[in-house]
Amino acid sequence: MKKLPNKKGYFGEFGGKFVPEVLIPALSELEEAYRRISKTTVFKRELSFLLKDFAGRPTPLYFAANLSKYAGAKVYLKREDMVHTGAHKLNNTLGQCLLAKHMGKKRVIAETGAGQHGVATAASCAKLGLECEVYMGEVDIERQKHNVLRMELFGARVVPVYAGQKTLKDAASEALRDWIANVNTTYYCLGSAIGPHPYPKIVREFQRVIGKEAKRQLLKAGISADCIIACVGGGSNSIGIFYDFLGNAKVKLIGVEAGGEGLNKRHCATLSKGRIGVLHGTKSYLLQTPDGQVSDVHSISAGLDYPGVGPEHSYLKESGRVKYAHAGDLEALEAFEFLSRKEGIIPAMESAHALAYLLKEKEKFRGKTVVICLSGRGDKDLGIYQENRGKRYGY
Amino acid sequence: MGNRLAHALKRKGTLTSFFTIGYPSLSASEKVADALVEGGTDILEVGIPFSDPLSDGPAIQLASSTAIKTGATTKKCFAEIAKIRKKHPEIPIVILTYYNKLLSLGVETFVHESKKAGVDAILAADLNIGEGGEFERACRKYGIKTVYTVALNTPARKIAKIAARTTGFLYLVSVFGVTGTRRELPRELAEAIRKAVRPAGKPILVGFGISAPSQVKSLSHSGAFGVIIGSAYTKLIAKGSGKVFKKLTHLSKLFKSALVK
Numbered sequence: 110m111k112k113l114p115n116k117k118g119y120f121g122e123f124g125g126k127f128v129p130e131v132l133i134p135a136l137s138e139l140e141e142a143y144r145r146i147s148k149t150t151v152f153k154r155e156l157s158f159l160l161k162d163f164a165g166r167p168t169p170l171y172f173a174a175n176l177s178k179y180a181g182a183k184v185y186l187k188r189e190d191m192v193h194t195g196a197h198k199l200n201n202t203l204g205q206c207l208l209a210k211h212m213g214k215k216r217v218i219a220e221t222g223a224g225q226h227g228v229a230t231a232a233s234c235a236k237l238g239l240e241c242e243v244y245m246g247e248v249d250i251e252r253q254k255h256n257v258l259r260m261e262l263f264g265a266r267v268v269p270v271y272a273g274q275k276t277l278k279d280a281a282s283e284a285l286r287d288w289i290a291n292v293n294t295t296y297y298c299l300g301s302a303i304g305p306h307p308y309p310k311i312v313r314e315f316q317r318v319i320g321k322e323a324k325r326q327l328l329k330a331g332i333s334a335d336c337i338i339a340c341v342g343g344g345s346n347s348i349g350i351f352y353d354f355l356g357n358a359k360v361k362l363i364g365v366e367a368g369g370e371g372l373n374k375r376h377c378a379t380l381s382k383g384r385i386g387v388l389h390g391t392k393s394y395l396l397q398t399p400d401g402q403v404s405d406v407h408s409i410s411a412g413l414d415y416p417g418v419g420p421e422h423s424y425l426k427e428s429g430r431v432k433y434a435h436a437g438d439l440e441a442l443e444a445f446e447f448l449s450r451k452e453g454i455i456p457a458m459e460s461a462h463a464l465a466y467l468l469k470e471k472e473k474f475r476g477k478t479v480v481i482c483l484s485g486r487g488d489k490d491l492g493i494y495q496e497n498r499g500k501r502y503g504y
Numbered sequence: 505m506g507n508r509l510a511h512a513l514k515r516k517g518t519l520t521s522f523f524t525i526g527y528p529s530l531s532a533s534e535k536v537a538d539a540l541v542e543g544g545t546d547i548l549e550v551g552i553p554f555s556d557p558l559s560d561g562p563a564i565q566l567a568s569s570t571a572i573k574t575g576a577t578t579k580k581c582f583a584e585i586a587k588i589r590k591k592h593p594e595i596p597i598v599i600l601t602y603y604n605k606l607l608s609l610g611v612e613t614f615v616h617e618s619k620k621a622g623v624d625a626i627l628a629a630d631l632n633i634g635e636g637g638e639f640e641r642a643c644r645k646y647g648i649k650t651v652y653t654v655a656l657n658t659p660a661r662k663i664a665k666i667a668a669r670t671t672g673f674l675y676l677v678s679v680f681g682v683t684g685t686r687r688e689l690p691r692e693l694a695e696a697i698r699k700a701v702r703p704a705g706k707p708i709l710v711g712f713g714i715s716a717p718s719q720v721k722s723l724s725h726s727g728a729f730g731v732i733i734g735s736a737y738t739k740l741i742a743k744g745s746g747k748v749f750k751k752l753t754h755l756s757k758l759f760k761s762a763l764v765k
Contacts, residue, residue, distance in 0.1 A: 117634070127603055129559050130632045130666065131655035131677060272565060273555070282556050289559070290681035292657065387604045387630065388556060400577040401608025402555040 113424070118306020120424035126305040128285075128390045135292045138212075140307040146211045147204075147314070159203045160318065163236060164193045166200075168319075170326040170480070175451040180467060182474040185334075186454070186483040187323050187350060194259075196457060196485030197319060197346045198229035202298055204315030206233035209296035216240045216291070219298045220284040222249055222277030222342070223412035223459065224256025225485055226300030231265035233298075241265035244284045246275040249411045256489055274405055277342075277415045281389050301343025302419035305390030309419050316349025323480060324353050332478060336361040339482035340462040341433065342377065342413035344422045346484035355430060362430065364422060365466040367408035368437035375407035379418040380426050380433040386417075393420040409438035409493060410458035412485075436465035442497055444468055445487060457485030458493060509596040509624045509649055509672055512546045513707045517763035518730030519544060520709055521756055522600060523737055524551035524567040525584050526576025528744065536741065537588045539749040543756025547596045548588070549627075549732060552581045554602040559629040561684025563735040566742065578609055582621040589622030596624045598651060598672065603628040606639065615642035625649035625672040633669045640669065653677050654704075656696050664703040673707040675732065676700060678714065678723075684735045685715030694726040701727045717762035724764035733759055 113120045126136055146152050160166040168188040177184045189197035202219075209217055217239045221227030227243035234241035243260055247269050250257055257267050273279040281304075288297040302312040327334055337354060339347035341364040354360045369376030376382070379394050386395030388403055396404040396416040408414045425431040436444070441458055444465035449455045456464060460483045467474060467481060487494075512518055521540040525533045537548055553568035553576050560568065576584075585597060599618055606614040606628060618626060626648055631639060633652060643650050649672035654663050656677070667674050678693050679686065693710075700708055710723050711732030720731050733756075740751055 125635050126632070127630050127635055128632065129630055129655070129677070130653050130658055131680065133632055133634070133662075134657050134659075273569070278556065282558055285558050286561075286682050290679075292680060384608075386607055387602075389558075390630070392607075395604070397604070397608060399608075400579075401605045402572055403604075 113421070114306060114310055120421045121427060123393050123420035123423040124306055124309060125392050126390060127387045127392060128305050129289065131289055131292060132305070135288070136305055136307065142212045143208060143307060143311055146208060152207065152211060156204055156207055159207065160200065164199050164203060165191060166318065167322045168192060170323055173452050176448065179451065180471045180474060182471070182476060183478040184467065185480045187319060187480060189319060189346060189482060189484045190454065190456065190460070190486035194229050194232050195488065196225040196229065197316065197349065198226045198300060199232065200318050200349070201300065201312050201315040201345060202226065202229040202233040205298045205311065206230065206237050206239060209239060209298065210237050212296065214294065214296035216295045217298050218242045218244065218284050218287050218295055219300060220244045220277065220280040221300065222280065222414055223410065223489060224249065224253040224260070225412060225489065227267070228256050228259045230298050231260040231263035234265065235263040242268055244268050244270050244280040244287070246270045246277065246280045248275040249277065249280070252493060253411055253489055277411065278403065285389065301345045302348045302421060303343040303389055303391055303417055309391065309421055312345050313348045313352060313421065316345050317352050319346065319349040319482065320351060320353035323350060334360050334480045335477040336363060336474065337480045337482070338363045338365060338463045338467055340365050340413060340459050340484060341418060341422060342367070342415050342459060343417070344419035346482050348419060348421055350482045351431060362432065363466065364431055364433045365462045366433060366435045367410060367413035367462055368435035369407045371437060372435065375405065376435070377406045377408045377413050377415060378435040379416060380422060381435055388417045391420050393423040394418050409441055409497060410462065412457070412459040413462065434466055436462045436469065439500060440465040440469055442494070442500070445490070445494060454483070455487035456483055457487045458490040460484045461487070508594060509547070512596045513673060513729070515765065516729050517724065517765040518546040518709065519756065519760045519763060520547040520549050520730060520732040521545040521737060522549040522551060522732060522734030524553055524564065524571050525581045526553060526571030526574045527567040528570060528741060529574050530576060530580060530584060533584045534587050534591065535749055536752060537592070539752035540737070540756050541592055541595055543753040544760035545756050546730070547598060549598045549600050550585060552578055552599055552601040552605055554605055557602060559682055561682040561735065563738045563742065564683050567738050578605055578614070582617050585621040585623060597622060598625040598627060599623050600627050600629065603631045611638050612642040615646050615648050619646040619648055623648060625651050627651035627675060633666055636669060643671070651675055654700065656680060656690065656692060660699060660703045663700050667704045667706055670706065673709050673729070674704045676708050676710045678710050678712045683712050685739065686713040687715065689713055689719055694722070697723065697726040697728050717758045720759050720762040721764065724762070730763065731759065
């Protein structure tokens with residue numbers, strides 16, 4: 110298997126660095142720092158300590174007996190919901206913030222949608238003694254209030270973004286604008302496997318811990334997985350769990366995007382409905398109008414509410430190695446309730462999309478061994494659940 | 505006709521004036537252009553609006569989103585440009601947009617259509633020489649000049665490299681940050697201009713943040729070949745008073761007369 114991205118940051122025809130010249134020195138500095146620092150014993154030791162004792166890794170690979178019975182398959186959940194702060198996001202922020210610290214950067218900025226990446230960045234900065242500012246769309250602030258409070262508790266400043274749709278995309282744009290203005294002093298901690306090179310690679314490398322652990326846990330238990338399912342917004346939890354299985358053709362990999370209200374209405378199914386474009390510094394599939402404006406998108410889960418997707422996913426779609434599907438708002442709601450009732454686990458609304466795909470296509474998985482990346486916990490989604498539960502029953 | 509831009513860049517002291525096509529309306533674009541040309545503008549820079557303008561501050565963000573709402577598609581922008589070209593056959597026109605607008609139409613088609621509309625050069629704000637291959641090939645094919653930006657943190661050696669790939673002028677971004685008027689420009693700017701002149705080896709136009717004629721004068725003295733003004737006009741248009749076109753002409757005159765020839 111070819112090692113990607115290549116030197117220019119491309120996965121096939123996807124990726125690259127589509128940014129103004131002012132950011133080029135900073136991206137080169139980051140690339141160089143990552144190459145130099147992340148391989149040192151000191152860094153590796155510090156990160157592995159943080160992942161173990163601060164984040165609570167390894168996370169269990171949990172056999173969901175009741176779910177399995179219902180689905181007629183053997184279903185294992187990779188419990189990223191048990192990571193400190195509530196989602197896989199911390200794997201990446203600990204890595205990046207530690208890198209920032211080693212680079213001598215004092216200020217860290219981040220964008221956030223559901224607030225999970227913001228919370229994880231804020232917690233990492235608190236732990237590592239870094240100043241933290243998080244950009245968050247006004248709409249997301251409203252639908253994820255508790256996460257705003259959590260960030261503030263960790264000492265971060267949450268900056269509301271009023272531009273555009275006031276969600277994740279606009280928060281990322283505003284964070285990039287901040288980075289352009291403060292490029293000499295600030296580390297931009299990007300939360301997904303998107304953005305200009307080297308971000309898609311760095312985020313993947315820090316999230317690979319999910320897949321590496323799962324692989325080890327499967328091996329130890331003497332189980333071979335037939336299929337791995339993960340949700341895809343920008344695509345960090347999915348690339349994290351997929352990557353170490355890419356070489357094993359026996360394992361089917363499925364990424365589930367947010368189908369929102371339906372693919373002929375508002376949704377975030379970038380890989381199903383998008384065409385190639387450039388947003389936030391990377392060339393990848395993009396939901397855009399025929400005229401090349403980025404589309405307004407929608408998902409019940411703020412974390413999947415993004416019109417783009419990581420370039421490596423575009424590559425994996427083209428190569429056919431990963432299959433990309435979608436689950437809609439109501440299907441996700443149903444899965445959200447289902448896992449809560451049957452397994453006593455409230456999944457994040459994002460992760461519920463992966464689960465929803467299994468539930469709606471359960472015939473396809475009959476008798477198979479399936480691993481689902483349960484990327485986060487759903488405590489943050491109770492407000493959304495309360496607001497939308499009626500829809501599920503058609504009230 | 506092919507040397508409109510070269511002609512405008514023969515003598516120091518060029519004023520480049522930017523406005524977003526479709527702001528406040530498609531039909532106003534031509535009048536805005538007229539007003540700016542009347543004020544002594546040497547080069548017109550026209551914005552084709554993009555939904556996610558990463559390099560722009562609030563004024564041009566608002567102009568872009570409004571323009572998109574008023575129906576300023578790429579196709580309609582080309583039609584407006586063609587009108588401006590017809591009325592002002594001598595003025596160089598530079599498109600400023602974002603790369604997705606090119607990619608969406610097809611880079612080659614975009615460049616070809618620009619040429620047909622009478623455009624002289626194209627600058628995509630989020631494109632740098634590392635990704636500019638396809639863009640440059642298309643520009644060579646259709647005889648459109650390329651423009652790239654350099655920043656305050658671009659080393660001299662890189663400036664030379666970028667200048668070599670720029671067939672129009674070199675756009676020096678005056679601030680760390682996005683477009684938008686600023687009362688003060690960074691202290692290191694004068695030094696950066698002086699240092700860039702030699703490696704650039706071609707005209708350097710300084711843009712971003714310029715709000716006052718006094719700033720223009722001092723940039724001019726530091727060796728800037730000319731300046732690019734955008735947000736100052738855009739804010740004026742946003743106010744939307746009845747005399748907006750007269751005011752644009754007046755402001756353009758003020759900037760032009762502050763330039764050192």
